[in-house]
Amino acid sequence: MAAITTAAQPTALHHDTHAGHDNYAAQLRMNRLGLWLFFISEAFLFGGLLATRFFLWGADTRPELDQTIGLIVTSVLLISSVSMRLAETAIERGNRRAFSIFILLTALFGLIFLAGVMVFEWGLFPSIYQGHLTPWDNKYGAVVFAMTGMHALHVISGIVFILIVWNLARKGSFSPERHWGVESCAIYWHYVDVVWIFFYPALYLIGNAVHIAAH
Amino acid sequence: MRIGSLGLVRGLVGYFAGLIVGMAVVVILRLALGMSAWDQEAVWVGGLISAIIGFLLGVGAMSDWLKWTRGIETPLHHGPPAGKPAWTRYFGVDYNHKVIGIQYGVTGLFLLVVGGSFALVFRTELADTGISFLQPGTYNTFLSMHAWVALASILLGVGGIANYLVPLMIGAEDMAFPRLNAFAYWINVPAIVTLLISMLFGWDSGWTAYPPLSLLGPVGYQMVFLAIFTIGLSSILGSLNLIVTMLMMRPKGMTLFRMPILCWAILATSIIQLTATQLIGQAFLMLSFERSLGMPFFKPIYDAAGVNIGGQPILFQHLFWFYSHPAVYVFVLPGLGVISELLPVFARKPLFGYRWVALSSLAIALVGFLVWGHHMFTSGYQPYLRVVFMISTLLVAVPTGVKFFSWLGTLWGGRLIFPTPMLFTLGAISVFLIGGLSGPILATAATDLFLHDTYFVVGHFHATIFGGFVFPFFAAIYYWYPKITGRMYNETLGKLHFWLMTPGFWLMSLAQMTAGTMGMRRRIADYDPALGVQNVQLLVTIAGFVIAFSILIMIYNLFTSAEIGVLAGNNPWRSRSPEWQIPSPVPEHSYARPISIVGEPYDYGLAGSSYVAMAGAGDD
Numbered sequence: 001m002a003a004i005t006t007a008a009q010p011t012a013l014h015h016d017t018h019a020g021h022d023n024y025a026a027q028l029r030m031n032r033l034g035l036w037l038f039f040i041s042e043a044f045l046f047g048g049l050l051a052t053r054f055f056l057w058g059a060d061t062r063p064e065l066d067q068t069i070g071l072i073v074t075s076v077l078l079i080s081s082v083s084m085r086l087a088e089t090a091i092e093r094g095n096r097r098a099f100s101i102f103i104l105l106t107a108l109f110g111l112i113f114l115a116g117v118m119v120f121e122w123g124l125f126p127s128i129y130q131g132h133l134t135p136w137d138n139k140y141g142a143v144v145f146a147m148t149g150m151h152a153l154h155v156i157s158g159i160v161f162i163l164i165v166w167n168l169a170r171k172g173s174f175s176p177e178r179h180w181g182v183e184s185c186a187i188y189w190h191y192v193d194v195v196w197i198f199f200y201p202a203l204y205l206i207g208n209a210v211h212i213a214a215h
Numbered sequence: 216m217r218i219g220s221l222g223l224v225r226g227l228v229g230y231f232a233g234l235i236v237g238m239a240v241v242v243i244l245r246l247a248l249g250m251s252a253w254d255q256e257a258v259w260v261g262g263l264i265s266a267i268i269g270f271l272l273g274v275g276a277m278s279d280w281l282k283w284t285r286g287i288e289t290p291l292h293h294g295p296p297a298g299k300p301a302w303t304r305y306f307g308v309d310y311n312h313k314v315i316g317i318q319y320g321v322t323g324l325f326l327l328v329v330g331g332s333f334a335l336v337f338r339t340e341l342a343d344t345g346i347s348f349l350q351p352g353t354y355n356t357f358l359s360m361h362a363w364v365a366l367a368s369i370l371l372g373v374g375g376i377a378n379y380l381v382p383l384m385i386g387a388e389d390m391a392f393p394r395l396n397a398f399a400y401w402i403n404v405p406a407i408v409t410l411l412i413s414m415l416f417g418w419d420s421g422w423t424a425y426p427p428l429s430l431l432g433p434v435g436y437q438m439v440f441l442a443i444f445t446i447g448l449s450s451i452l453g454s455l456n457l458i459v460t461m462l463m464m465r466p467k468g469m470t471l472f473r474m475p476i477l478c479w480a481i482l483a484t485s486i487i488q489l490t491a492t493q494l495i496g497q498a499f500l501m502l503s504f505e506r507s508l509g510m511p512f513f514k515p516i517y518d519a520a521g522v523n524i525g526g527q528p529i530l531f532q533h534l535f536w537f538y539s540h541p542a543v544y545v546f547v548l549p550g551l552g553v554i555s556e557l558l559p560v561f562a563r564k565p566l567f568g569y570r571w572v573a574l575s576s577l578a579i580a581l582v583g584f585l586v587w588g589h590h591m592f593t594s595g596y597q598p599y600l601r602v603v604f605m606i607s608t609l610l611v612a613v614p615t616g617v618k619f620f621s622w623l624g625t626l627w628g629g630r631l632i633f634p635t636p637m638l639f640t641l642g643a644i645s646v647f648l649i650g651g652l653s654g655p656i657l658a659t660a661a662t663d664l665f666l667h668d669t670y671f672v673v674g675h676f677h678a679t680i681f682g683g684f685v686f687p688f689f690a691a692i693y694y695w696y697p698k699i700t701g702r703m704y705n706e707t708l709g710k711l712h713f714w715l716m717t718p719g720f721w722l723m724s725l726a727q728m729t730a731g732t733m734g735m736r737r738r739i740a741d742y743d744p745a746l747g748v749q750n751v752q753l754l755v756t757i758a759g760f761v762i763a764f765s766i767l768i769m770i771y772n773l774f775t776s777a778e779i780g781v782l783a784g785n786n787p788w789r790s791r792s793p794e795w796q797i798p799s800p801v802p803e804h805s806y807a808r809p810i811s812i813v814g815e816p817y818d819y820g821l822a823g824s825s826y827v828a829m830a831g832a833g834d835d
Binding site: 026029030033034037038040041042043044045048049051052055056135136137138139140141142143145146164167168171173212 | 284285286391392395451455456458459462463464489490491492493494496497498501504505508509510511512516518524525526527530533534537
């Protein structure tokens, strides 16, 4: 949630000083450092969740999750980073139409990922798909929901971020030279993607699946 | 001027409006999902989250960002709000780091008084054996609240020192992200309100909130979790801002090793706050979810075969102490930085071993990440871990020792003068020494097994925190008071404060440690007369009241001297630091022109040396 506060500074300029260009460059350098510091901070949150997973499950067990779904959502999320990169390239070249298409495509991939997590992993809609786990029955459900939940929260904030940036671009707030809003949104999206690259094996691949009867 | 135009008032209205709306939404959602309307955990959590957001919207801490999302540019406003008295800017969102620094500092002092009063209440109960007026449950609530309110006050005090001084000391116009700075302050206020509300419902585990006790207690726990999570968010955002400011906004010529030494301490503190804070946030979030949804992170569940398919309580202790031990360094590093900053000024000598002192702050911060397990010697983890954590903990003594020897080397042969800030600096060293020397006894597993959870720990902790933070914080207040207000504090009252508080604290500390070695348990409302600690407990209580009284003298001094104190001039202490080269009180735009750095910061007494060159002062 704190992502928005540091990252969403699409027009972050010190308006009160004189040398416009130097000032923008200086503020941009500070914005970038601030964003990366925020990522370092968040790494401790995700690291804490990973530590929780290994503490409670050990390296030799994991829950029974649907491997097909896991592979599909992971692939979708990885592809979304490509479309995000294409969107950023488009704004750098001043191609606003291509930017709009690619950034909305990225949001769409994000939504597909979320749907995969919520409908299939979480089983929120039993009429479509019966989930394997509940958050409250045992340590497997609790940790799966904690890790995917915290990650999903970041994906959701990323999608909100994308929609804000898309709307600002539509209004012409970004130029090929000045588009910190797009840049921060893209880096944030890639970061959330990288986190999943650590979460996916921790949840789906490491250890042997354990079957626990419903409590 | 209408009272409703004060940001704080609008924020509080937003808080309670948000509380009602949030609670109503949860109740409606529960009814829609076919559950019973009332579940106090869910309803309160939903209500309070909404209340905190309501406060931030009401006070206006997010207005600019919300405008940015719609593409509206918002120039930074300078100076007091238009058409209102100047003092009102302290009660609303203001982007000037000096205003925010004062807001942090005053809120911190206020909480110090509140948290201290809680201590006096349960100290009075402890003055004699038997239950006199506090029932054990209420006693535990007061004790737990004392801890978190005082810790919040320290975090805010650190924020006050850092936000006010860092931009001034590096000659910057403001912080790197002024809006984030204001947001990081204001988010504390609804958190504090939430924390104080929790008192009405009670919570009784001490500040550590270990499960399973914290999973079973009253709903006050949920409020504490939320409040501390929010204060943690403030720590993270504030430290991020400080790191960027110090790394990117230094003036020409100020290399890292020419920064004022306090900046190094703040840098080290910020690294801890930026990273480790996430872990206590996560731990309290997990407790909150375990209480609300029953997710078993910490509570064991045994299946038919006797295998634990639930959580483990000790996981919480790992997550908790991964922040809460380094947090102690968050508290003391800025204080130790203040000591190193002030001693050269009052000894008129260079700071001894500047680079070593700078790096020792970083070393304490980094080693601090590896020592959390020494709080868990008796918790029942693998015995070999005790050795690992014992060695890493004892290592902390090395960089801390570097600081002590630097202070001695700075004092040695100096031409000392003893105004109040210097007295408090020396008092801090003496108290921190008591805390420091009692540390290795607790860090050694063999002795800790006997002293764990006794008053010895209480004595050690309070000595390190008073020596490492409270005394230096007071030194800093007296020292920078003329820079902030333009007037001098009353020296007689300042000295009276010192000579009441310091012996009072020595007495309290040593008496607490004595009670501990005699077998007095901590966190307990009553004790057996046969322990023989009655007289010692009475001494601690009396000393506590003396300390509290002396702090009231300081507050009186600070309030009255702002009106009637003698004008201080630009540089009453003849300091070389940049902030003393500009007028007192500091003007709205601190530095009329950019400064540059032409020498070493602490070359006091060296002929012809200079540190700061003010631009346009070539004719000087």
